[in-house]
Amino acid sequence: MSDRQEVELTPFERSLAALAPARRxxxxxxxxxxxxxxxxxxxxxxSWFWPAVAASLGLVVVxxxxxxxxxxxxxxxxxxxxxxxxxxxxPEAAELVVILTRRPPDPPSEASYAGLTxxxxxxxxxxxxxxxxxxxxxxxxxxxxxxxTLTPLHxxxxxxxxxPGGPL
Amino acid sequence: MDPEAIGRLLDRQAAALTLFxxxxxxxxxxxxxxxxxxxxxxxxxxxxxxxxxxRVVRNLALDASIAAGRRRRHESRAAAASPNxxxxxxxxxxxxxxxxxxxxxxxxLPREQREVIVAHLWGAxxxxxxxxxxxxxxxxxxxxxxxxxxxxRERLGAPCPTGKKSS
Numbered sequence: 001m002s003d004r005q006e007v008e009l010t011p012f013e014r015s016l017a018a019l020a021p022a023r024r025x026x027x028x029x030x031x032x033x034x035x036x037x038x039x040x041x042x043x044x045x046x047s048w049f050w051p052a053v054a055a056s057l058g059l060v061v062v063x064x065x066x067x068x069x070x071x072x073x074x075x076x077x078x079x080x081x082x083x084x085x086x087x088x089x090x091p092e093a094a095e096l097v098v099i100l101t102r103r104p105p106d107p108p109s110e111a112s113y114a115g116l117t118x119x120x121x122x123x124x125x126x127x128x129x130x131x132x133x134x135x136x137x138x139x140x141x142x143x144x145x146x147x148x149t150l151t152p153l154h155x156x157x158x159x160x161x162x163x164p165g166g167p168l
Numbered sequence: 169m170d171p172e173a174i175g176r177l178l179d180r181q182a183a184a185l186t187l188f189x190x191x192x193x194x195x196x197x198x199x200x201x202x203x204x205x206x207x208x209x210x211x212x213x214x215x216x217x218x219x220x221x222x223r224v225v226r227n228l229a230l231d232a233s234i235a236a237g238r239r240r241r242h243e244s245r246a247a248a249a250s251p252n253x254x255x256x257x258x259x260x261x262x263x264x265x266x267x268x269x270x271x272x273x274x275x276x277l278p279r280e281q282r283e284v285i286v287a288h289l290w291g292a293x294x295x296x297x298x299x300x301x302x303x304x305x306x307x308x309x310x311x312x313x314x315x316x317x318x319x320x321r322e323r324l325g326a327p328c329p330t331g332k333k334s335s
Contacts, residue, residue, distance in 0.1 A: 009289075012317075012320075012321055012326045012327075013289060013317065015264060015265045015326070016265060016270065016285075016289055016320070017289045017290065018264065018265075019254040019255075019265065019267050019270055019290075020183065020254060020255040021183035021184055021186065021187040021253065021254060021255070021290055022183065022186070022187070022252055022253060022254060022255055023182060023183035023186065023255070026178070026182045026183075026186055026197055026200055026201065027201075028175075028178060028182075030201075031178065031201050031204055031205070032171065032174070032175070032178075034201070034205055035171070035174065035204065035205050035208035035209075036171075038205055038208070038209060039208060039209060042209055
């Protein structure tokens, strides 16, 4: 027994510990031989493991290198392909497009205010059209009651003529 | 592991390990040999070789007992079937315990108490090491040891100790 127990054990425990366990059942020589044999087997198995792994990986690398070297080169092949004509779309399927443009204004008519003003400025006031021109305008016959037709001043025979703008 | 270290462990612990394994299975020699073979294949020596051996021996003995399916029968009839647990003494001392009587009383104890007593007295393991080997706590191991030792003292007729040790 160890020194620790020799110090700490009680006398009864020391008496028990003094009994020697039977030791004739473990064969020391056989045990050491078996330990050496297993150690050798273990070292052999371990010595074969990594070389086997390295050899396998080496084979994989060689195979891939060969496959890479024999890979066919890519070629560009030009071919003429006749494609069928594209069908015209139906008219009803056409989209209706409306374009709005600004039309130039029509020239003023001779009887309009703008036309009279333009003519007066160009030809003078005396060349202004006679009221007959205005009278020639067709009036509707069915004028409502109370609406009278004005008589043009130029039609009077009093010899007076109005001067636009008043007396000077 | 170093063969010389294995040889030293074998000389110091083989008998106690065999006695320890005998508490669990009926093939203790094979179990102890297998444990030593396993420790010999380790690249690095364990921090606690004795505790490591006792733990491996216990696990192997439990496996052997379960595999054989004779664990209960072995525990009940181990005395009649197995050889002597202790070496006989040609001329026993007056105050020495008779090996055969000690063996018979030890056999009568529960297996858990026998494991702790054998590991502590003949394996020189501390209760912490025993706890790690058996998967229990050190207080449980100490309690099992105290109960078993008291039973041994009563059955062997040993006088009560005057002072209690503290291990």
